[in-house]
Amino acid sequence: MAVYEVNNLTFKYPKGKNYALKNISFKVEEGETVIVCGLSGSGKSTLLKCLKPALVPFAGELSGEIFFDGTPSKEMSNTEQAAKIGFVMQRPDNQIVTHKLWHEMAFAMENLGFDKEMMRLKVGEMCSYFGLSHLYERDVNTLSGGQKQLINLASVLAADPKVIILDEPTSQLDPISATEFLNVIKRINRELGITIIISEHRLEEVISFADKLLAIDKGRQVFFGGVKEGIKTIALKNQELFKSMPVGIKLYDRYSNGNDYPLDVCGSRIFLKKYTENKKISSVVIAQKPDREKKETAIKCSDIWFKYEKKGKDIIKNLSLEVYKGEIFSVLGANGSGKSTLLKCLCGIEKPYRGRIKAEGRNAAALLPQDPALLFLKETVIDEFYESINKGKLGLSGKDKEKIEEAVEFFKLDKLLSMHPYDLSGGEQQKVALAKLLLKNPEIILLDEPTKGLDFSFKEKLQNTIKQLAKMGKTIIMVSHDIDFTAECSDRCAMLFNGEILSCSKPRDFFQKNRFYTTNASRIGRDIIPNAVFTDDILKALEGIR
Numbered sequence: 001m002a003v004y005e006v007n008n009l010t011f012k013y014p015k016g017k018n019y020a021l022k023n024i025s026f027k028v029e030e031g032e033t034v035i036v037c038g039l040s041g042s043g044k045s046t047l048l049k050c051l052k053p054a055l056v057p058f059a060g061e062l063s064g065e066i067f068f069d070g071t072p073s074k075e076m077s078n079t080e081q082a083a084k085i086g087f088v089m090q091r092p093d094n095q096i097v098t099h100k101l102w103h104e105m106a107f108a109m110e111n112l113g114f115d116k117e118m119m120r121l122k123v124g125e126m127c128s129y130f131g132l133s134h135l136y137e138r139d140v141n142t143l144s145g146g147q148k149q150l151i152n153l154a155s156v157l158a159a160d161p162k163v164i165i166l167d168e169p170t171s172q173l174d175p176i177s178a179t180e181f182l183n184v185i186k187r188i189n190r191e192l193g194i195t196i197i198i199s200e201h202r203l204e205e206v207i208s209f210a211d212k213l214l215a216i217d218k219g220r221q222v223f224f225g226g227v228k229e230g231i232k233t234i235a236l237k238n239q240e241l242f243k244s245m246p247v248g249i250k251l252y253d254r255y256s257n258g259n260d261y262p263l264d265v266c267g268s269r270i271f272l273k274k275y276t277e278n279k280k281i282s283s284v285v286i287a288q289k290p291d292r293e294k295k296e297t298a299i300k301c302s303d304i305w306f307k308y309e310k311k312g313k314d315i316i317k318n319l320s321l322e323v324y325k326g327e328i329f330s331v332l333g334a335n336g337s338g339k340s341t342l343l344k345c346l347c348g349i350e351k352p353y354r355g356r357i358k359a360e361g362r363n364a365a366a367l368l369p370q371d372p373a374l375l376f377l378k379e380t381v382i383d384e385f386y387e388s389i390n391k392g393k394l395g396l397s398g399k400d401k402e403k404i405e406e407a408v409e410f411f412k413l414d415k416l417l418s419m420h421p422y423d424l425s426g427g428e429q430q431k432v433a434l435a436k437l438l439l440k441n442p443e444i445i446l447l448d449e450p451t452k453g454l455d456f457s458f459k460e461k462l463q464n465t466i467k468q469l470a471k472m473g474k475t476i477i478m479v480s481h482d483i484d485f486t487a488e489c490s491d492r493c494a495m496l497f498n499g500e501i502l503s504c505s506k507p508r509d510f511f512q513k514n515r516f517y518t519t520n521a522s523r524i525g526r527d528i529i530p531n532a533v534f535t536d537d538i539l540k541a542l543e544g545i546r
Contacts, residue, residue, distance in 0.1 A: 001070050003163055003195050004028040004051065009064035011046055013057060015380075015418045019219050020046045024064070026214055026224040030162075033189050033196040035206060035227075038216035039241060039455040040427025044199040045090075047216065048167050051197065052085045054078055057423060069162070083112055086156030086164040090171050090426050090453070091371060092148035101135050101143070102127075105155050112159055126154040130184065144336035146177030150184065157188065164188065166198040168426060170205070171452045172370060174334045174481045176516055182206050201455065204246035204520055208264040217241055231261050244456040247520045247535050248272075255542060268524045272538075279545045281529055297360060298325040298444055298475035299346060304355030306345055315341045316352065317499035325360070328466060328476045330486040332517055333496035339479040342496065343367055343446045346477065359444060366442035370449050372433030376421040381413060381432055384421060388439040407435040410465070426453035434462075438469075445469065447478040451485050463489045487511050487519050487534060508533050 009024040021043045028034055036044050049055040053073050056062060066073040068085070076084075089095050098104045105123045114122070127133045130150050140148065149169055156164060166185070170178035182202075186209045189196045200206045207213075213230035215222040215238070222238055223230045234242050235253050242250070248268025249261050255275055262268040300323075306316040315338045323329045331339050344350040345357060347365040359365060369375070378384045385404045386396065396404075408414055411431045416424060421432060430453050437445070451459050459482075466476055466489055480486050486493060487507045494504040495517065503510065511518045511533050518533075525532030529541045 002027040003030050005067040007065040012061040013423050014059045017415045021219045024221050031193045032211040034212045035210045036199040036214045041425050042216045043219040045167050045425045048165050052087050054081050083159050084162045086161035088152050088166040088169050090168040095152045096140050101138050104151055108155050108159050122158045126158050130154045145172045146335045163195040177335050228261050232259050240457055265523045272528050296325040299323050299359045302356045304352040306352045315499055326470050326473050328470050328491045330478045330490040330493045331496050337496045338499040339496050340448050343448050347446050365444035365446050366437050366440050367446040368437050372429045375433045382417040384436050388436040411435045444475045451482040484519050
């Protein structure tokens with residue numbers, strides 16, 4: 001018997017113009033790992049919420065059938081759902097409800113009526129399994145994003161669920177933490193036999209251990225079945241969605257007629273080595289961008305120190321930094337290294353207790369926070385845009401209306417204008433927040449994880465927008481875990497570790513030196529195609545030997 005059987009699932013939000021989901025049908029067998037993939041706003045998050053009735057968006061139009069273990073899911077009690085269906089959300093902080101790690105793990109079990117002895121046993125077992133024993137007494141607020149997400153997963157697992165559903169669980173994690181987290185998911189599936197249903201934009205990390213692929217586009221099912229068969233179907237029928245596939249898969253599709261797609265870096269390297277065997281590969285020609293003759297400083301930090309509590313530890317330590325007008329400057333580093341805190345200091349939300357920050361320009365720096373919902377103040381998306389230029393609907397000039405129309409067109413938000421911002425998917429919220437920020441026309445734009453929840457196609461568009469803004473003289477300082485995006489987009493990249501900047505250089509130099517904080521193309525092409533850092537480097541090298 002299938003764990004899940006979904007028949008003609010259809011859903012529409014109260015103010016939505018189109019169906020978020022339309023006639024979705026599939027079966028998930030016990031012990032399978034299923035990836036749900038699709039472009040931003042395709043309906044992935046809505047689908048996952050519908051699989052747990054307690055999370056179905058309020059007041060929407062829902063039809064179709066969902067069976068869990070042969071029983072209509074809508075007939076399950078809240079207690080049954082909590083015990084049998086675990087759910088891990090995009091944002092770790094949204095799921096944490098207590099202050100201490102041990103209490104967070106015990107919280108779900110308390111609500112399910114576990115006795116104290118069983119709870120202690122389960123908490124100890126989970127801490128040991130997830131390597132969290134040393135954090136047992138820690139305050140949850142002091143933990144990194146990766147640690148918080150592990151706690152959420154451990155808390156769900158402690159209730160002995162039959163299925164764990166994960167909605168973009170690594171969207172706020174650095175590359176190393178994301179890999180560690182997804183490895184734990186793989187272990188849970190392989191060692192415990194728990195069924196996994198996961199939506200994830202980082203397909204290169206999860207597609208290698210998935211059994212099935214469910215592809216959705218504009219709320220409609222494109223494919224459900226085996227992973228490699230699904231990749232081939234998407235390559236033939238939906239090139240826009242295929243762009244989101246890992247680099248190795250796209251290279252194989254371009255240079256091979258087979259169906260045996262490589263699903264990880266190792267497989268991609270094996271294919272690349274075979275393809276280039278006994279062929280002369282030229283080293284990638286590195287065209288260095290000339291440095292600007294005149295560099296006008298946009299913002300300068302001189303020996304700044306910052307901590308949140310008087311007796312707490314320093315988050316930023318003796319940090320000096322100079323960013324130039326019209327520059328795209330990216331800061332990378334692990335969760336908890338101080339990246340978001342640095343952005344808060346740069347825009348004045350927080351003030352260093354020592355050192356100085358000097359910014360040029362009449363308009364203050366504007367920040368896009370990690371959680372875009374923090375910018376939302378109104379009941380509809382269009383009202384958010386009116387608010388962003390500090391005017392009501394009746395006070396808009398023709399030029400104001402034109403700016404809003406341009407933003408709506410660029411971000412493809414015309415079908416979302418009447419919706420409440422909180423009813424949008426993570427990617428849609430990110431687009432609305434970014435559009436709202438740009439309507440304020442700041443001189444310095446601070447972006448904290450701007451690609452979170454966005455598909456590959458829109459990332460390309462966003463990259464072009466950021467570059468265009470830089471050409472117009474805007475200064476962009478970006479914190480991101482999206483290495484490929486920052487590599488393609490930035491003028492300079494810096495590594496922040498333990499509150500200090502360890503290195504700062506141009507993207508090619510920066511990512512060639514790194515083994516872990518580097519691009520997927522660099523991992524695949526290392527020692528095969530000399531100097532390859534970007535996907536275009538590999539493509540140019542291979543085009544030369546075709």
